[in-house]
Amino acid sequence: MEKNALTKLGIALVIIAVLLAGAYKLYTDSLANDFNDISTVEIERVAETYTGEYHRPDCPKAKRILKPVIFNEGKTAAENNKQAKAEGYVPCKRCHPEDVK
Known part of the structure; x- marks a missing residue:
């Protein structure tokens, strides 16, 4: 039973790590896209x-x-x-x- 609980915990941790990696990737992409449309003429x-x-x-x-x-x-x-x-x-x-x- 202990081995089964450890397996479930390991799987849960892997899923959490994958979700966090995906969220971080989306966040960094959104930061990069925030300023892609800034005009080069803008001087203010x-x-x-x-x-x-x-x-x-x-x-x-x-x-x-x-x-x-x-x-x-x-x-x-x-x-x-x-x-x-x-x-x-x-x-x-x-x-x-x-x-x-």
């Missing part, structure tokens, strides 16, 4: 004083900012990135606004 940057981060306008984190600081004076995204960094903001680790295409 949105910052949040609370976290000290600046984002691309389409970043899910940027959409939740209550009082955004907008950087749109520059003619390119790189200029707006420089302006945000000069004011002490750091790039978002999700949307990577410093990666100008």
Whole structure:
């Protein structure tokens, strides 16, 4: 009976591991797809004083900012990135606004 219980436990653990691996794969794919449609023409940057981060306008984190600081004076995204960094903001680790295409 103990061997039967251990077999069932082993099978359950394998099923859980497979489900977790599948969920992780779906999550990472969804993160990659979040930013595939961002236009290369987009130059504006949105910052949040609370976290000290600046984002691309389409970043899910940027959409939740209550009082955004907008950087749109520059003619390119790189200029707006420089302006945000000069004011002490750091790039978002999700949307990577410093990666100008």
